[in-house]
Amino acid sequence: MKYFNSSLWIMLLFSVVHFTLYAQDVNPNNQNLFDNFTYRQGNEYRTASGKPGPKYWQNSADYQLDVTLDEKNHMVKGNVAIQYTNNSPEELDFIWLYLEQNRFTETSRGTLTSPLEGGRYSGDVEGGYKLSNFSAKTKTGTSSKYLISDTRMQVFLDEPLAANGGQVEIKMNFEYKIPVEGMDRMGRFEAKDGTVYAIAQWYPRVAVFDDVVGWNTDPYLGAGEFYCEYGDFDVKITAAADQTVVCSGILQNPNEVLTQIQQERLAKAEKSDKTVYIIKPDEVGKSVAQAKKKGTLTWHFKMENTRDVAWASSRAFIWDAAKMNLGNGKVGLAQSVYPKESDGEHAWGRSTEYTKASVEFHSNTYYPYPYHNAINVATSVGGMEYPGVSFCGYQRGGASLWGVTDHEFGHNWFPMIVGNNERRYPWMDEGLNIFINHYSTAAFNNGEYPTRTDKPRDLVQYLTYGNREGIDTYPDIANARNLAYTAYYKPAAGLYMLREYILGEERFDYAFKSYIRHWAYKHPQPNDFFNHIENAVGEDLSWFWKGWFFGNGNIDLGILSVEPYQGNYLITVENNGDMPMPVELLVTYNDDTKETIKLPVEIWHRGNVWSHLLKTDKQVKRVVQDPNKMIPDINILNDTWNKL
Template identity: 75%
Template sequence: MTYSKSSLLFSMLLFTFSALINAQEVIPDNQHLFDNFTYRQGDVYRTASGKPGPEYWQNSADYNLEATLDDKNHTVSGNVTIHYTNNSPETLDFIWLYLEQDRFTENSRGTLTTPVQGNRYNGDTEGGFELADVSAKTKTGTSTKYLITDTRMQLWLDKPLAAKGGEVDIKMNFKFKVPVEGMDRMGRLDVKDGTIYAIAQWYPRVAVFDDVVGWNTDPYLGAGEFYCEYGNYDVKITASADQTVICSGKLVNPNEVLTKTQLERWAQAEKSDETVYIIKPDEVGKPTAHVKTSGMVTWHFKMENTRDVAWAASKAFIWDAAKINLPEGKMALAQSVYPKESDGKTAWSRSTEFTKASIEFYSKTYFSFPYPNAINVAASVGGMEYPGVSFCEYKNRGAADLWDVTDHEFGHNWFPMIVGSNERRYPWMDEGFNTFINHYSTKDFNNGEFTSNQDSPRNLIQYLTNENREGIDTYPDVANSRNLAYTAYYKPAAGLYLLREYILGAERFDNAFKSYIHTWAYKHPQPNDFFNHIENVAGEDLAWFWKGWFYGNGNIDLGITEVKPYQGNYLITVENDGQIPMPVHLQIIYTDNTNENISLPVEIWQRGNSWEHLLKTTKQVQRVVLDPNKMLPDVNVLNDTWNKL
């Protein structure tokens, strides 16, 4: 058969094209691992650099609260006035509020979705709000129309609330029975000298309306925590004269509720780095510990630019305090209240010391503590955070346990109290970030008195190889209760640790992380805002890491396949058998006992799952170790070392 020139040329082109296709099929690339995985482009509300945009907005809610504690019937009753401002660009026909005490009823969604065998989020079912005199008043009129669905109230307005500045005053009276079991977030505890009331989720509050989903009306089920607007609070709590009451914010009437001796001790504590008693252990239950011997006393507190307030009351409280040293010469007051059952030099008598150290470290390292007080409350709650107030396990389990829970709960003042993320949807943005900063606080405290295991992501390998594992992006109320500690706390914390210590380095990471905190303080960041901001400040495209670690269930598995002489040097072949690409850190040990470290960028894996590195040296290689500092949670460490035979 003969071929014309045109036929021959066509055949050659066809052959070349076919060869290229075959080559691509034989050697696929990994670019899909490096591509963006969510819609991360910016707009006028949130920029591509991870900052609030030129038209970013958020609504605000100021609260006036009056409450009375009935310690005979274990009830709280009161009233709330909410001054709500609509800063959004759209009019609002109604306002959604949360009624989180309604979780404690037989037919609440939270009760009906709690497993029969129970879990940490068990709650009493004989509670719930009793509401009266509900109204919403605007410039145009007043509405009393509302609809309650589970833990949400939809309050209709007489006319749509104007965009960009419309205001409404919402008022109602409320009452509820304080649960014994408050889903490990609040409740009451009987001790020898009285009952400890730890009060939270205690008033109707406005749901967040934002530019991402509009009204955030996810029900309060259990594991999912909170998402709140910022505002100013004026709180008056009335209790029997023998009760000691603490609350988020500043006590503005100390002369009316504290004795002369307590006022003197308070003044001393404000100047002391050492713990000072306000109420001593031997004074608990005695008339001299209170300004009145009978009747009722009203405690008045104020707090500005906060997303919530919580409080506690008891006849059984020992009370101590010490000053907190903040940047720029500012001060705050660390306090602790606890019963005699919690007292002891190995535990709660050190609570104020721990609180002070925790707040001082985070203020110095990340962002100055904005509140006047940080108060640790011994209660039946294992550990729960609110602005300026923490509820922690009252049982004396030793200093290390108390440090861990105290440091963790006060770390939450940064995430999510200052940086106001949506805990109900993205618990990793507060629990994980907080667990991460807890590691550095623990290392810093008292010259390393206590240990942290967060510097070894390899501790996660057993979970990461479990067939029942779940991803970080799993909703908290959906996650298996056994997995929640990993999806919300440990795995995201390990991710930040890897970013700082393995991928970016401390300086680049710290610059980006601190910038994120300062940029989004008192605002509502979304996951993409965090991703974009870290990348833009650090100057690194990290899509491969966010996708693999935060939005996937794959694992890291790097290894050394071969080390051989090559043209007077050495050729080192590394492989990626996992689903998450990572930079490669190698340590080369020579026969003369010298060594050198080599780092290969993550981009080596864009071309495939095997890479050859030319090591230029005149020395003899004795050993090569991948990840010599053992930072990576590599699920197969057996191929991480090569030894010369």
């Protein structure tokens, strides 16, 4: 035993000395590039495989809304009743609501943090809620106590709301002035035949309480959008009899608010792949378009399992519609409402065609569209999405109108179906949406309009910009000039590379659709997305998420040399960038035949230079790295080797 111990000690000592001498000639490895970068372990609520866990929960909120449109004063007045259910495993001492119309006041945090030169998220300052008749009723009693802080409202209960199913009914009356400039998300403008109202963020609504941060109470400042619970909506909107009102959901009382002819036209549109007028251009402003000559009408809508509703109203609307084929025998109704100044074959006359094509593509490609209606509204809003309703610029036409229509209706998948937190992680809806918009645009009329998502190298100017910011930058913190890249284009380009360059279509598509299916009507976090994609494709992609989504570094792959070697060729590539990537090489021989070589990302595990043995009896004439220009390599000068 003593001999064994002595011998072992001598052997270990010799090994250490030998290894120390040898290690002086070895380059450091790149493990730091491949390590995990966040706490991504699973638990009973969210699994390590990126699925909702066996004890996943989320709260719900059902809304009854009854409001009146006061055109004379440009106001919305009415009441809301919220049935809130606490499905969490802990009792709640209070409930947080959002009062997003409070953004439109002189003293709101959003106003006070808006730059003097203005911008997209500058808004009116003459709005804000007036509340009355507030109550919060549980089975144990009623409370009337609340506290308003900017765009948030803290509701205090008589006793804590019970866990695992406790309910509270919150009621109040509210009113506010509709802003003209609603931060390009809602508002009003004067068309030739009447005011067009685009109404959103229009009622007090419950904030999300989740298993990640508890109450999500980030203030509504501007760039950060929304994070909402799911529930059922019952909405009644009273307006002047000559108004046409459209809203998320299904109209419950067409016999009361539509003429017989309009009902017949809608029935025809439900069966027609071509656009059918419900209100023709020459009927706008005439009694033939009105179910009632004077007074008011109340439009009644219902929508189930949705995170929000929005609506629009005007006496200036042309209205048309067509059938949507949503797959598996399900159909819906694409609709458009727009004023005369938006009419025309090269403008909003094609809006319903665009809406139909966009929703059909996404429904049949990714996940079934859950709503019956998809309504495009011509407004002063450049482009904004809500469940089943989109607001798009009334002056748009052609490729511009297609692009914004396709983008806003694409949002019905992210974040309307997959309910991510837009206020913190806009890339999870904007970036994913821009990504899927590439494929819907390429499919529309066999590529009638161009798409640029398949050209990641277009991003190089931004990626080398000294003041660039990362995808993980919160939207209200990101510089306004950077937000389009951090939230939209860079994450979309990343997903495009992941599908087309790194994983391949079959593997990526399975994982992507699986992510949508498992997180439909739920609240995923970034790690849920990362974990789910990795598990479904069977790859550790930490190097990619860390480098592209949580870093500001760039890609710079190059060809260092191509040399004869023992009757073959040795192709040496280098990684001069900040993140690794797989390598694709196109070899052209003297006889002009070509060969593609693909090297996995693991070649960069131990260093930034790699030599590949190309076995061939031909003469190599040219080698090109990334021949299809799939990655935004910031240095094209080292991408090509030519035989001298």
